[in-house]
Amino acid sequence: MNKQPENIEIYHARTHNLKDVSLHIPLHRQVAITGVSGSGKSSLAMGVLYSEGSRRYLEGLSAFARRKIHQAERADVERIDFLPPALALRQRPPVPGRRSTVGTMTELYNLVRLIYSRLGTHRCPRGHQVPPSMKAIFDETCVCPVCGAHFNLPSAESFSFNSAEGACPDCGGLGERAEVDPTLVVPDPELTLEQGAVASWRAAGRGYTVRLAALLGVRLDVPWKKLTDHERDIVLNGPETRRPLIFHNRKTGEEYPITFTYDNAVEAVRKSLAGDRNQTRYARMRKFLSVRPCETCGGLRLRREALQTTVAGKSIAEVTGMSLSRLDQLAAALPEALPVSVREVAGKLSAGLRDGLKPLLDLGVGYLTLDRQGNTLSTGERQRLELSMMAGGRSTGVLYILDEPSVGLHPANVDGLKQLMRKMVANGNSLIVVDHNLDIIRNGDYMIEMGPGAGDRGGTVVARGTPHEIAGEGRTLTGRYLSGSRKVIVRQPQPVSAKDEWLRIAVRSRHNLHHLTAGFPLRRMTAVTGVSGAGKTALVFDCLVPALKKALGRKNPPDFIESLKGFEHIRRVVRVDATPIGRNARSTPATYTGLFDGIRRLFAGTDAARKRHWSSSMFSFNVKGGRCEACEGRGEMLLDMQYLPEQRVRCPHCNGTRYRPETLEVKYKGKSIADVLRMSVDEALRFFTDQPDLADQLETLHDVGLGYLLLGEATPGLSGGEAQRIKLAGELKRRHTDTLYVLDEPSTGLHVHDIEVLLGVLDKLMQLGATIILIDHDPDVIANCDYVLDLGPGGGSKGGRIIAEGTPAQVAASPASLTGKYLPGHGRL
Structure with missing residues (x-):
C-alpha cells in the first residue's frame, strides 16, 4: 500500500523576488510564513502555492476552460509535488454590493428564512394567526383553524429580499430609494440662472433650458435666493412645455427656430438616469440624488406579508436587527418557546444556527447584526466573515492560504482565531498562514521565515522548523522576537500632565457613543484602543476629525458634537489610513x-528624445504616444474566463513593459524607462544619486522602510501598512508644528521589525512638533505611546465608554481594561 505524501514539495521557485527556493511544507498542519515586509512571504504563499493550487483545480474543468488556463501566466517554479486544491483568504476581501448583508454573506440568513417558513406563526388572508405544527412543516397549503380559509404557506423564498417573492415591490428589496433632491440641483443660491445656478441642467447637457425658463417668466439675472417662489417653482416643478428658440447662423447670418421641450431641473435628472446606462453620465447625475429609506417597507426590504410572520413573538426584521450575540441567546431558547409538536425540528434548526454563529462570536464580531449592509463593514470585519465561512465549510483535503487573518483583531480575539484555524486543520485540511502576530506564529506546527531583508535582499528561506526550535536558536530576526531576547523599544515616552495643552471633545450621541468626553494631549502620541466595535472609529474618525475640520473652517460643529476645545492649537489635520493607493495598475x-514626473523629464532631455522632438508625455504609460496601445500601458491584459473570474496575464505585445519598442530605444545612463520602473527604491536611489530632487524623494521612501518597493508595481496591491508608510513619506519634508496626524491601524501587515521602523518615523514627526492619534490593537505600538484611551468594555451596545485612560503603564495596571492585560512584556513595560 502506497504511503500518503506528508509534504508539499517545491523545487526552484523564482516568482517575484524568490531566489530559486526549494523546500518542503508539511501537509495537514498549520504552517506560518513570516518575515519582514517585502521578504517574499506573499510571493511564496500567494504567488506560488495559491497560484498553482487554484490553477490545478481549474484544470479539472472543461476543455475550453483548460485552454484558457494554459494562456494564463504560470507561477515561476520548476515543479511542485503533492499540492492540494487551494483557496485563499486575502488581506483585502472585495467590497460587496448593496444587496449583500452580514446574513447573506455568511449564509446564516438562509437558515433564518428556513426557520421562519417552517416554524413561523403565519397569518391567514383574514388576519388570524396560525401557529406552527408538524403539518406547517410538511404541507404547502394550510387551513386557518379559526375561519377555515385555505391559503398557501410561505416558503423560504417568501422571506428573501433578493427574490421577487419576498422583496418589497417598491424598492425591489434594497430598503432604500434614490430620489432627486431639489436642494442638490441648485447647490449655490448666490448664482443666477445665467451663471449656471441650476447644476442639473448643465450636467445633463441641457444648457438651452435656461432660455426656455426665461420664456416661461423666470428672471435670469437675479440670484436664485432672490427669485420669487413662483419662479423657483417653475424651475423645480414646472410642467413639460414645448417652446421654440431662435438660433443664429454666424456664417450665413440666417436665423431659424428650433422647438425644444422644457424639462424642469428635477425632471432633467430623472430623464438622464432613465436613458441608456452610460456610466459616465450616471456618475455625473447621481450627485443630485438623495438616498432615503423606502416608505413602503420602512427600510426593512421585505413585503408586508413576510413581516407579519413571527417566531417566538418576533418578526424576521426584529431578529435580523439583533446583535449576533443576542441572536445566539435567542436561538438557544427557541425550542422551548415553540409548541411541543415542533420542538424536535426547532432544536435541529436552532443548533445549526448556533453552529454558524460560533466562529463569528469567537472572532469578536458578535456586535454585528444580520441586516448590516456588507458595504459598510471594515476590511477586518469582511475578512473575519470570510474566515468564518471557510471554517464552517466542513471541507477536507484543501490547502487554505490565509493572508494576515489577524488584521483588525484585538489580542483578546486572537484566541478565537487560533481555535478556528485548529478546527480547519482537524478537518483534514492544510493551512498556510502569512502573519506577523507572534501569538499566531507560536500556535503553528511549523514556520518558515523569509528574508533576510526585503526586495532584492530577501527571497530566501532563512529558517524553517517548529516555532519553539527557531525561538531557541535565536539566529533570525523573528526568532529573537519569539524568544523575547529582542523587544520593540523605539522611543522614550513623553510625560503627560493635566497642565499640558489638550484637545478635548464632548459627544452627544454618535453610533454607540453617548454623552462621552475624551481628551488627547497635544504634541504627544495617543493610542485609542479596545475590542472590535468598541467605538474607536466612531470617536476618532466619525466625531473628532469632522468636528476639527468644521472648526478649522470656522463652521459650527456637527449636531452630534456638544463641544470641542483646544482646536485653536491645531492648524492642519492629516488622515493616514490603510486604504489602497490608486484604483488599478x-x-x-x-x-x-x-517621482515619475521628474524621471520622464530626464528621458525627454536625452539627445535621442530631442532628435525625435519627444516631450515627457511620450514616456508616460497613461496617455497615447509612447505607450503600448494593445494593453493601453497597463502591461497586462484581462483574459475572459466566461463563467470563471477573469485572469490577468502579461501583455504579449509589450511583454509587460507597458511601452512601444521605439520608446524603449531611448536610454538614460544605459537604462530604458521600463528598466527604471523595474528598479526598487534603493536601486533607484543609487541610480539617481546625481539628481538631488529625485534622490531626496527616494531617500524619504527609504527612511520609512520602503526601499524594497519597485517603482512600477501597482499600488493597489500594497499592504495596508505599506500604503500608510507611502503616505507618511510625503509628510516627512513638511512643516509639522500644530499638525495632527490621525492613523487607522498603522501596524496592519507589519512584521515586528517593521513596527520599529514605523514608530521611528512617527517619533520623527513628534520631534518636529506634530500630534499623533492612532487606532491600533498591537501591544508593541500601544506600549510605545505616551497616552492611551481604552474603549469598551465590549463591542456595539456593550461598548462606547472609556474604561481606562492614562500612560500605557497606568492602563496595564487597570483591572477594567481588557487591552491592559496584554501590555506587560511589551515596550518598556
Whole structure:
C-alpha cells in the first residue's frame, strides 16, 4: 500500500523576488510564513502555492476552460509535488454590493428564512394567526383553524429580499430609494440662472433650458435666493412645455427656430438616469440624488406579508436587527418557546444556527447584526466573515492560504482565531498562514521565515522548523522576537500632565457613543484602543476629525458634537489610513509620489528624445504616444474566463513593459524607462544619486522602510501598512508644528521589525512638533505611546465608554481594561 505524501514539495521557485527556493511544507498542519515586509512571504504563499493550487483545480474543468488556463501566466517554479486544491483568504476581501448583508454573506440568513417558513406563526388572508405544527412543516397549503380559509404557506423564498417573492415591490428589496433632491440641483443660491445656478441642467447637457425658463417668466439675472417662489417653482416643478428658440447662423447670418421641450431641473435628472446606462453620465447625475429609506417597507426590504410572520413573538426584521450575540441567546431558547409538536425540528434548526454563529462570536464580531449592509463593514470585519465561512465549510483535503487573518483583531480575539484555524486543520485540511502576530506564529506546527531583508535582499528561506526550535536558536530576526531576547523599544515616552495643552471633545450621541468626553494631549502620541466595535472609529474618525475640520473652517460643529476645545492649537489635520493607493495598475509608487514626473523629464532631455522632438508625455504609460496601445500601458491584459473570474496575464505585445519598442530605444545612463520602473527604491536611489530632487524623494521612501518597493508595481496591491508608510513619506519634508496626524491601524501587515521602523518615523514627526492619534490593537505600538484611551468594555451596545485612560503603564495596571492585560512584556513595560 502506497504511503500518503506528508509534504508539499517545491523545487526552484523564482516568482517575484524568490531566489530559486526549494523546500518542503508539511501537509495537514498549520504552517506560518513570516518575515519582514517585502521578504517574499506573499510571493511564496500567494504567488506560488495559491497560484498553482487554484490553477490545478481549474484544470479539472472543461476543455475550453483548460485552454484558457494554459494562456494564463504560470507561477515561476520548476515543479511542485503533492499540492492540494487551494483557496485563499486575502488581506483585502472585495467590497460587496448593496444587496449583500452580514446574513447573506455568511449564509446564516438562509437558515433564518428556513426557520421562519417552517416554524413561523403565519397569518391567514383574514388576519388570524396560525401557529406552527408538524403539518406547517410538511404541507404547502394550510387551513386557518379559526375561519377555515385555505391559503398557501410561505416558503423560504417568501422571506428573501433578493427574490421577487419576498422583496418589497417598491424598492425591489434594497430598503432604500434614490430620489432627486431639489436642494442638490441648485447647490449655490448666490448664482443666477445665467451663471449656471441650476447644476442639473448643465450636467445633463441641457444648457438651452435656461432660455426656455426665461420664456416661461423666470428672471435670469437675479440670484436664485432672490427669485420669487413662483419662479423657483417653475424651475423645480414646472410642467413639460414645448417652446421654440431662435438660433443664429454666424456664417450665413440666417436665423431659424428650433422647438425644444422644457424639462424642469428635477425632471432633467430623472430623464438622464432613465436613458441608456452610460456610466459616465450616471456618475455625473447621481450627485443630485438623495438616498432615503423606502416608505413602503420602512427600510426593512421585505413585503408586508413576510413581516407579519413571527417566531417566538418576533418578526424576521426584529431578529435580523439583533446583535449576533443576542441572536445566539435567542436561538438557544427557541425550542422551548415553540409548541411541543415542533420542538424536535426547532432544536435541529436552532443548533445549526448556533453552529454558524460560533466562529463569528469567537472572532469578536458578535456586535454585528444580520441586516448590516456588507458595504459598510471594515476590511477586518469582511475578512473575519470570510474566515468564518471557510471554517464552517466542513471541507477536507484543501490547502487554505490565509493572508494576515489577524488584521483588525484585538489580542483578546486572537484566541478565537487560533481555535478556528485548529478546527480547519482537524478537518483534514492544510493551512498556510502569512502573519506577523507572534501569538499566531507560536500556535503553528511549523514556520518558515523569509528574508533576510526585503526586495532584492530577501527571497530566501532563512529558517524553517517548529516555532519553539527557531525561538531557541535565536539566529533570525523573528526568532529573537519569539524568544523575547529582542523587544520593540523605539522611543522614550513623553510625560503627560493635566497642565499640558489638550484637545478635548464632548459627544452627544454618535453610533454607540453617548454623552462621552475624551481628551488627547497635544504634541504627544495617543493610542485609542479596545475590542472590535468598541467605538474607536466612531470617536476618532466619525466625531473628532469632522468636528476639527468644521472648526478649522470656522463652521459650527456637527449636531452630534456638544463641544470641542483646544482646536485653536491645531492648524492642519492629516488622515493616514490603510486604504489602497490608486484604483488599478496605473497607480505606482513612482506616479503616486510624483517621482515619475521628474524621471520622464530626464528621458525627454536625452539627445535621442530631442532628435525625435519627444516631450515627457511620450514616456508616460497613461496617455497615447509612447505607450503600448494593445494593453493601453497597463502591461497586462484581462483574459475572459466566461463563467470563471477573469485572469490577468502579461501583455504579449509589450511583454509587460507597458511601452512601444521605439520608446524603449531611448536610454538614460544605459537604462530604458521600463528598466527604471523595474528598479526598487534603493536601486533607484543609487541610480539617481546625481539628481538631488529625485534622490531626496527616494531617500524619504527609504527612511520609512520602503526601499524594497519597485517603482512600477501597482499600488493597489500594497499592504495596508505599506500604503500608510507611502503616505507618511510625503509628510516627512513638511512643516509639522500644530499638525495632527490621525492613523487607522498603522501596524496592519507589519512584521515586528517593521513596527520599529514605523514608530521611528512617527517619533520623527513628534520631534518636529506634530500630534499623533492612532487606532491600533498591537501591544508593541500601544506600549510605545505616551497616552492611551481604552474603549469598551465590549463591542456595539456593550461598548462606547472609556474604561481606562492614562500612560500605557497606568492602563496595564487597570483591572477594567481588557487591552491592559496584554501590555506587560511589551515596550518598556
